[in-house]
Amino acid sequence: MINSKFTAQVTPGIQLLSDDQKGGIHSATLEVLRRTGVDVLVPGVRDMLQKAGCWVDGGRVRIPPNLIEWAIRAAPSRVVLCNQDGNPAMELEGRKGYYGTGSDTPFVIDAYTGQRRKAVLEDVANVAKLVDALEHIDFLMCMGIASDVTESISDLYHFREMVHNTSKPIIYTAWDRANLEAIVEMAEAVAGGPEALQRSPFMALYSEPISPLSHAKESCEKLLFLAEKGLPVVYTPGMMIGATAPVTIAGALVQANAEALSGLLITQLAREGTPVIGAGGILFMDMAKGAISYAAPEFMLAMTAFSEMYHYYKLPIFSFSGCSDAKVFDQQASAEGAIWMMLTALGGGNLIHDVGYIESGLTASYQQIVAMNEVAALVKRFMGGIEINDENIALEAIDRVGPGGNFVGDEHTFQHFRRNWVPELFDRSSREEWEVNGELTLGDNAAKKVRQVFENHQAKPVDESVSEALEAVIQKAEERNK
Amino acid sequence: MSDILSKLSTAIIEGDFASTPEMAETALEEGLGPDEILNKGLMPGMDHVGVEFKAGNMFVPEVLRSARSMQAAMDIIRPLLAETGIEPAGKIVIGTVKGDLHDIGKNLVGMMCEGAGFEIIDLGKDIEPDAFVEAVKEHSPKILGMSALLTTTMRAMEQTIRALEETGIRDSVKIMIGGAPVTQAFSDQIGADGYAANAASASDIAKKFTP
Numbered sequence A: 001m002i003n004s005k006f007t008a009q010v011t012p013g014i015q016l017l018s019d020d021q022k023g024g025i026h027s028a029t030l031e032v033l034r035r036t037g038v039d040v041l042v043p044g045v046r047d048m049l050q051k052a053g054c055w056v057d058g059g060r061v062r063i064p065p066n067l068i069e070w071a072i073r074a075a076p077s078r079v080v081l082c083n084q085d086g087n088p089a090m091e092l093e094g095r096k097g098y099y100g101t102g103s104d105t106p107f108v109i110d111a112y113t114g115q116r117r118k119a120v121l122e123d124v125a126n127v128a129k130l131v132d133a134l135e136h137i138d139f140l141m142c143m144g145i146a147s148d149v150t151e152s153i154s155d156l157y158h159f160r161e162m163v164h165n166t167s168k169p170i171i172y173t174a175w176d177r178a179n180l181e182a183i184v185e186m187a188e189a190v191a192g193g194p195e196a197l198q199r200s201p202f203m204a205l206y207s208e209p210i211s212p213l214s215h216a217k218e219s220c221e222k223l224l225f226l227a228e229k230g231l232p233v234v235y236t237p238g239m240m241i242g243a244t245a246p247v248t249i250a251g252a253l254v255q256a257n258a259e260a261l262s263g264l265l266i267t268q269l270a271r272e273g274t275p276v277i278g279a280g281g282i283l284f285m286d287m288a289k290g291a292i293s294y295a296a297p298e299f300m301l302a303m304t305a306f307s308e309m310y311h312y313y314k315l316p317i318f319s320f321s322g323c324s325d326a327k328v329f330d331q332q333a334s335a336e337g338a339i340w341m342m343l344t345a346l347g348g349g350n351l352i353h354d355v356g357y358i359e360s361g362l363t364a365s366y367q368q369i370v371a372m373n374e375v376a377a378l379v380k381r382f383m384g385g386i387e388i389n390d391e392n393i394a395l396e397a398i399d400r401v402g403p404g405g406n407f408v409g410d411e412h413t414f415q416h417f418r419r420n421w422v423p424e425l426f427d428r429s430s431r432e433e434w435e436v437n438g439e440l441t442l443g444d445n446a447a448k449k450v451r452q453v454f455e456n457h458q459a460k461p462v463d464e465s466v467s468e469a470l471e472a473v474i475q476k477a478e479e480r481n482k
Numbered sequence B: 001m002s003d004i005l006s007k008l009s010t011a012i013i014e015g016d017f018a019s020t021p022e023m024a025e026t027a028l029e030e031g032l033g034p035d036e037i038l039n040k041g042l043m044p045g046m047d048h049v050g051v052e053f054k055a056g057n058m059f060v061p062e063v064l065r066s067a068r069s070m071q072a073a074m075d076i077i078r079p080l081l082a083e084t085g086i087e088p089a090g091k092i093v094i095g096t097v098k099g100d101l102h103d104i105g106k107n108l109v110g111m112m113c114e115g116a117g118f119e120i121i122d123l124g125k126d127i128e129p130d131a132f133v134e135a136v137k138e139h140s141p142k143i144l145g146m147s148a149l150l151t152t153t154m155r156a157m158e159q160t161i162r163a164l165e166e167t168g169i170r171d172s173v174k175i176m177i178g179g180a181p182v183t184q185a186f187s188d189q190i191g192a193d194g195y196a197a198n199a200a201s202a203s204d205i206a207k208k209f210t211p
């Protein structure tokens, strides 16, 4: 967790927008929703919006400003996600940040061969173990899409493996409403019933509108079901600057905000207080390659500004980190990933996902996850800021040691040195030592750690009865899909 | 080369879609044949654009304008081409398959193929196998292109090919497929005729299909 509010004089942060500019983005967003509106592709949801005062014209819904402002106030400003035992694990609010993996990549880099291959169910189990073992990765998304199970219900299998292999909070995806219902049934079995799950949820759904400005059938159905259940949902645009959004960052930001806030309105009308984590993805289209980028500076700017808007609204923020366009875990993957890690912390994102994505979301790298865990540790130290008080200003020590002395053996050093960060994988040894130890790179060290976790880590096992309940839901779904 | 033809090429490279129709008309008035205008004016321009795009010197929005400029001129000469019995590159029916709402990749492929002289019939996204079949019947395209980005929707490509077989029109079109998770192996497995990893190679295989 990145939480420096209580210990530092100043929480490190960056600012892109002035208050006036935030007001400007907000007004423009309301204007898009009033003038252009959004497509809502489920009649029942349109009716609900119309009753609340929206203007409906075919599939198009135009929204008066007051409704959006009501939804911003109605939605909870904090969402707490628990671990599977029901103990609080993440408080999504303010500038508290938590890192987690991404979901649904068709490919992974094999931890033993280093080759890119299709993801299988064992990868989901393995990434869950990895997240369970890593200190600075706080939540889990399934990472790969299992290609070795019934395709139409792979999401159910992912969920089962995640539950079995970590007790950290899970952000899951669901192909459609029927599968979502099945997953929630599984989650209720884990938590001990619907009410226990609602009170202390250990999971949230990841879902998306379809940019530009469309709330598709599946999107709406998922929102309605979770609102009914009072369970948390991440609803975040996955737009591409220049392709499904204006090419200017300000324009993309306004459109993304319009998509996110109109989705928020749907959830709050369906059930006031539905926990929603918003903001989200304003990805970038590279116009030279016609390819999508997960690490463009334009994406970073847009994401940082989007977080600022959500701070302004006091709503929980979904964000990005540790992801890259590189094809393998290499220098580019490290550089792009690390810049993101620091940036999202400084920008104050809450639920920060996609750690370990490479090849712009098509491949997952275990090494990248482990390397970013190391970066997260560094970032947390930085985010602790500088505590300025008499003891830390160290006038006594400076005077004691005086000109020409040294601090290494001083009592003040002994008292305080443990506050400073000690890397686990980043190498600070002498050249000789490094040579003797086999000239290992970060990639080597990360790969070693990945294999160590796969082979040795054991997550807390789930009860036999829960395990059976999960199995039963999957069997039912298999029948349904025959 | 005639002055007007090189002007047409340049206008296409520069994406000057307001001028290309008039230039095509001027060329016709000067007595040039529609085939000559196509092959010596329009295509050299677009070929240049293709090369520059691959080299990273031209960008998607520029290529798009060039393709649009080409099509604007094509609108003038297409009827005359048909009259003289010369077949232009032909039609491509393209769409994103059932259950899939990702359409940017498909749009780029359509745009690049349009630039290569094809006429694009874009069915949109979330297209049922039967709708593809109907469109093939209606438009008699030379090529059918299908896009899928989801593991769960890739199957719909196979279903579409089966549906074409059942209707007995499978062999009337070449089928090319693509989308981020699609591979050559998958293409072979479902019996498509070709796969391309990006828009530029998509237009290359489209050209290969229509010699």
Ligand code: B12
Residues within 6 Å of the ligand: A103, A104, A105, A106, A145, A173, A174, A206, A207, A208, A209, A210, A211, A212, A237, A238, A239, A240, A244, A283, A290, A291, A292, A359, A360, A361, A362, B099, B100, B101, B102, B103, B104, B105, B106, B108, B109, B144, B145, B146, B147, B148, B149, B150, B151, B152, B176, B177, B178, B179, B180, B181, B195, B196, B197, B198, B199, B200, B202
């Ligand atoms: C943008 C995006 C979206 C947008 C799409 C908006 C739109 N209007 O298109 C939105 C937000 C709506 C979206 C939704 C979802 N998405 Co999405 N999305 C992406 C993303 C980030 C980029 C896709 C893109 O447009 N790329 C840019 C274009 C230019 O590239 P391209 O599509 O690959 O096309 C090129 C080639 O593939 C080829 N090509 C493409 N089509 C064709 C056709 C032919 C005939 C040929 C020859 C070539 C060809 O040429 C193109 C040009 O060079 C990808 C990640 C990625 N890196 O691909 C995920 C991704 C594809 N999405 C994914 C998922 C899981 C989803 C959702 C299910 C998420 C959810 N849980 O709700 C939904 C599904 C919605 C639905 N029913 O379709 C997964 C897919 C995993 C899988 N294999 O199943 C990916 C890989 C991300 C991830 N790891 O999670 N998504």
